Amino acid sequence: MKIIFCGTPKISANILKAIHENKQFEVVGVISQPDKVSNRGMKTQFSEVKKYSLDNGLKLFQPDKMSEIIEEVKLLNADFLVTCAFGKIISEQFLKLFKNCLNFHASLLPKYRGGSPVQFAIMNGDTRTGVCLMQMVKKMDAGGVYCKREIEIGDSDDNEIVFDKLTNAAIEIVSNDLLKVMKGEYEIVPQDESKVTFAFNLKNNEEQIDWTKSAEQIYNFIRALKPKPLAFTYLDGTRINVLDAELPIIVPMIYLPPGTIFSIEKNGMLVMCGGGMINLKVIQKEGKKPMETKTLKGNSEYIRKQFKI
Structure with missing residues (x-):
């Protein structure tokens, strides 16, 4: 299965690593956010996904707009788009380039749609959360869910600890479920819109x-x-x-x-x-x-x- 992967932070890089090291998948391209300049020292900061891609010789894109790379991505003939914490809106035009587009989302959907699900789960005192493998649609985090893994949030867990637990859960999905989802062996479960909550990025x-x-x-x-x-x-x-x-x-x-x-x-x-x-x-x-x-x-x-x- 040929895959284009989109992601930016550490959890994304770890999922990319799990997919890249799995011989059932071929990562033909990686998309990450443009480099940032730190406030202190004005040093250029690479995303964790970029670091992994450069270290492993993967073809890397860092567009300001996804429309800039559509023609190049078409030439790669990828079957699937897989994303995790990319941090940019992906247009419907771009999604149509693939057989299916899948996203790892760090909550038990439909709870906590948005960019800060882990932070909101801890803030609200939740004792459990999880990661879902879902279908990407135009509406944010609204696609149906193929599978999920749940984890416990300890009384003293901070977001780093919870992200590490979720990373392990996501890697388990890569190992046990991702190929089956791509082959159409899993039924997609629509989200219950009456139970939707949001976790927008904090200002x-x-x-x-x-x-x-x-x-x-x-x-x-x-x-x-x-x-x-x-x-x-x-x-x-x-x-x-x-x-x-x-x-x-x-x-x-x-x-x-x-x-x-x-x-x-x-x-x-x-x-x-x-x-x-x-x-x-x-x-x-x-x-x-x-x-x-x-x-x-x-x-x-x-x-x-x-x-x-």
């Missing part, structure tokens, strides 16, 4: 901590954005990223305005939330190195200061 301002929420909600929010892009807050006008946090076992029976620093102990910085308290363990002031908050123990200037709500 920068949506990554700020809302201290009026409960401690559990804030903890889930922090781990959903860890290790990147990271949840952030402001103290005295300075942006502070939160790299690590936990829910304290014992919470003092006291009320302070949400966002107020109650104390700094050997385990970290206790901060009042809309309900309960959270312990910030590692923070990073803008332009500074990460810092364990326990090193501030005894520094009274922070006590009763309030993070911006």
Whole structure:
């Protein structure tokens, strides 16, 4: 089976690797997003999919618009398009180049259509999620589902851990199901439109901590954005990223305005939330190195200061 693969981040590269190493498939082309320039040092950043493609001599496309490469892709005579976290809308005209177009989506559809399903699952405190192999259609993430694998989300799992679990689940689909789907051996199951929810890409301002929420909600929010892009807050006008946090076992029976620093102990910085308290363990002031908050123990200037709500 000749395949064109589309993808950008680490999970995509791992799925591409699994397909490329499987002798039942022939990857005749790879499409990834154009290179990005980092804010620091102005260095060009390659996507993980590009890195894998270059290391393994795969034909690579990085178009600004998919229409730019239609004629070249036609010449490759690929049977199937397979995508995962590509990050660009693929036109119906492009999809029509293939017998079928398949997408690995990191949620249990119809829940969490969109670009941030893993983050939303953790944010909402879900204990399970999964990956679906679905048919691509013009409407975003709305195609029928051929098969899926479920995984557990642990109480302390961040998005990196969950992505690793989903990667293993997707690789299992590549090994056991992908060829059968391509041969038409699997029945496609339409999504229940009455149960659709969305997980759109978060904007920068949506990554700020809302201290009026409960401690559990804030903890889930922090781990959903860890290790990147990271949840952030402001103290005295300075942006502070939160790299690590936990829910304290014992919470003092006291009320302070949400966002107020109650104390700094050997385990970290206790901060009042809309309900309960959270312990910030590692923070990073803008332009500074990460810092364990326990090193501030005894520094009274922070006590009763309030993070911006």
